[in-house]
Amino acid sequence: xxxxEQDERLACGVEIATLVDQVADxxxxxxxxxxxxxxxxxxxxxxxxxxxxxxRELAREEVVTPEQLARRIIRRIRQDVTAxxxxxxxxxxxPRLLRHALFHSERGTTRIADxxxxxxxxxxxxxxPGVHSLGGGLADxxxxxxPVGATTEGVEVEVGGERVAVHVRLVVRxxxxxxxxxxxxxxxxxxxVAAVTGLEVAEVNITVEDVHVGGG
Amino acid sequence: MxxxxxxxxxxxxxxxxNVDAFGELVxxxxxxxxRVALRMLGNPSDAEDAAQEAFVQAWRALPxxxxxxxxxxxxxxxxVNRCLNVLGAQEPADPVAETLEAPASGPxxxxxxxxxxxxxxxxxxxxxxxxxxxxxxxxxxxxxxxxIGEVLEISLPAVKGRxxxxxxxxxxxxxxxx
Numbered sequence: 521x522x523x524x525e526q527d528e529r530l531a532c533g534v535e536i537a538t539l540v541d542q543v544a545d546x547x548x549x550x551x552x553x554x555x556x557x558x559x560x561x562x563x564x565x566x567x568x569x570x571x572x573x574x575x576r577e578l579a580r581e582e583v584v585t586p587e588q589l590a591r592r593i594i595r596r597i598r599q600d601v602t603a604x605x606x607x608x609x610x611x612x613x614x615p616r617l618l619r620h621a622l623f624h625s626e627r628g629t630t631r632i633a634d635x636x637x638x639x640x641x642x643x644x645x646x647x648x649p650g651v652h653s654l655g656g657g658l659a660d661x662x663x664x665x666x667p668v669g670a671t672t673e674g675v676e677v678e679v680g681g682e683r684v685a686v687h688v689r690l691v692v693r694x695x696x697x698x699x700x701x702x703x704x705x706x707x708x709x710x711x712x713v714a715a716v717t718g719l720e721v722a723e724v725n726i727t728v729e730d731v732h733v734g735g736g
Numbered sequence: 737m738x739x740x741x742x743x744x745x746x747x748x749x750x751x752x753x754n755v756d757a758f759g760e761l762v763x764x765x766x767x768x769x770x771r772v773a774l775r776m777l778g779n780p781s782d783a784e785d786a787a788q789e790a791f792v793q794a795w796r797a798l799p800x801x802x803x804x805x806x807x808x809x810x811x812x813x814x815x816v817n818r819c820l821n822v823l824g825a826q827e828p829a830d831p832v833a834e835t836l837e838a839p840a841s842g843p844x845x846x847x848x849x850x851x852x853x854x855x856x857x858x859x860x861x862x863x864x865x866x867x868x869x870x871x872x873x874x875x876x877x878x879x880x881x882x883x884i885g886e887v888l889e890i891s892l893p894a895v896k897g898r899x900x901x902x903x904x905x906x907x908x909x910x911x912x913x914x
Contacts, residue, residue, distance in 0.1 A: 540903050544875065571910045574856050579876045581853065583771040586784050590762050593791045597755055600792065623802065632800045639796055649825045708821060715817045715889065716793065717800040 530560040543568045544575075621679040621719050632717055634677040634684075641675045641686055644712045648704045650696030652732035655689055683722045684713065690726065694733040702726045743807040751798050758798075762791055765808060768877065769815045775872040776819035778861035786822060790815035805886050812879075812887045816869050823865040852913065859909035867902035874899055 528536045532554070542549055543565065549555045555565070620631035645651055654674030676687040686709055692701050706724040713721050743764070749757030769790055773783035794801075794814050801810060863871060869888055873879045879887070884895045 537900060537904065540907060541900065544903055568907065571907055574852055574910060575875050575906065578853055578856050578860075579878065583767065583774060585767045585770045585787075586780070589770060589784060589787060590759070590766050593762050593766075593788050594755065594759050596788065596792050597758065597795050600795065601753075601755065625802075630800070630802050636797070636799055640793070643793065643796075644821070647821055647825065704824070708824070712817060712821070715813055716797040718802070 530558075530564055532558050532560040534558070534561055536564065539565055540568055543572050621684060621717070622681055623718070632679070632719065634679045637679065637684055637686070637713060637717060637719065638675045638677045640713055640716055641677065641688065641709055642673070644708050645675070645688055645690065645705050648701065648708055650693050650701035651705065652691040652693045654691075656691040656729040679719070682719055684719045685723045685725070686713070686721060687725045688727070689729050691730040691732050692728050694731050698728055702728070740806055744803065747798070747801060747803070747807060750795070751801070758795055761794075761807060761811075765811050766791075768808065769811055772812060772815050772872060772877060773819055775857070775860060775876050776816065776865075776868060777822060778857060782822060786815060786818045790818045793818070809883060809886050812873065812877075813889070816873070816887060820865050820869065823868075852910075855913060856906070856910065859906055862909070863902050863905055867898050867905065870895055870899040871902035871906065875903075 530536060534551075534554070538550060539561065541547070555561045620633055621637070623630040623632075642654060645654060656674070674689045678685045678687075688705060688709070690705070692698055705726055709724045710721045713719055743761065746757045746760045750761065766787065770783055770787040773786040773790070774780060777783050777786060790811065794811060797814070801807075805813075860868060860871060860876075870884050873884045873887060874881070881892055881895050881899075884899075885892050888895070890898075
């Protein structure tokens with residue numbers, strides 16, 4: 521829309537953008553002598569200054585956090601903790617061959633269990649529009665009852681060093697573009713896993729197992 | 737920052753499974769996390785959801801927190817990502833609604849009805865998500881360019897470039913109300 525505004529200059533040759541940054545960042549002028557006397561810079565600066573006052577006002581506006589927010593968060597987390605205690609009997613009984621991603625630093629090593637990554641992937645994928653659910657299809661039927669290592673339903677994660685490969689099986693909503701959903705899933709997994717864990721996602725393989733027809 | 741030492745104690749305790757210690761982190765950072773979500777998304781109910789999800793995600797990801805950035809930066813990163821997810825999900829959904837509504841609810845109309853601060857909030861939510869995140873973090877949260885680079889995991893020149901375009905967009909919007 522406004523792609524060429526960077527090039528906009530005042531009659532004196534000064535870029536408007538420079539003045540904007542000067543006001544917004546509160547930095548001293550690049551050329552104080554020029555600005556002090558220039559008939560173009562002066563008015564432009566005061567206009568920007570006046571407009572920018574509103575941005576500062578917005579920054580000062582007090583935002584009231586919803587009263588119950590903290591309590592709700594803690595409640596969710598307690599549920600999370602309880603659910604996990606109930607739901608992971610396998611590792612609890614038999615020490616599983618834990619697979620970890622590894623970060624080495626001078627002051628020690630960080631390990632991230634693949635299950636943690638799988639959990640993150642699972643949460644993120646469910647939120648992509650067009651995804652109906654995770655898992656589903658023949659593979660689930662075949663695997664029913666067979667305990668699989670570090671997987672969350674429909675998600676498998678392989679870790680190696682600081683890299684991770686993700687396999688996702690999912691059911692797409694009827695009417696959604698499968699290609700678009702798959703791309704969105706891939707992008708979202710790569711971005712979120714990197715943001716939260718620092719691991720590099722080497723690949724995201726997606727299998728669409730089924731299409732869900734009907735409401736919801 | 738005063739919080740930092742307190743934070744690292746709380747983080748260690750929370751990493752060991754202490755939910756109350758995590759609660760401390762929530763108390764200290766909830767306002768900032770919610771505020772960012774509100775500015776990014778533009779409405780309180782979406783913001784509340786995003787803030788809540790961000791903290792739950794942070795709890796789950798605690799084992800991966802390596803203390804290389806401050807807790808505040810880490811939480812900013814998580815909540816901004818949640819917001820980008822939400823925005824990514826909205827964008828392709830209603831290009832039609834956007835064009836239909838534009839004449840009635842555009843900034844000019846809002847300026848008359850609710851004043852310039854509300855119009856400015858709206859102008860912020862009309863920035864592309866890519867520009868909006870650095871704008872909110874810099875102009876409304878007061879983060880440094882370096883901190884923004886850490887939060888968004890982009891280079892310093894990229895921070896400057898996006899912020900720069902965002903500023904010009906917002907200025908343009910404000911000019912158009914006169």
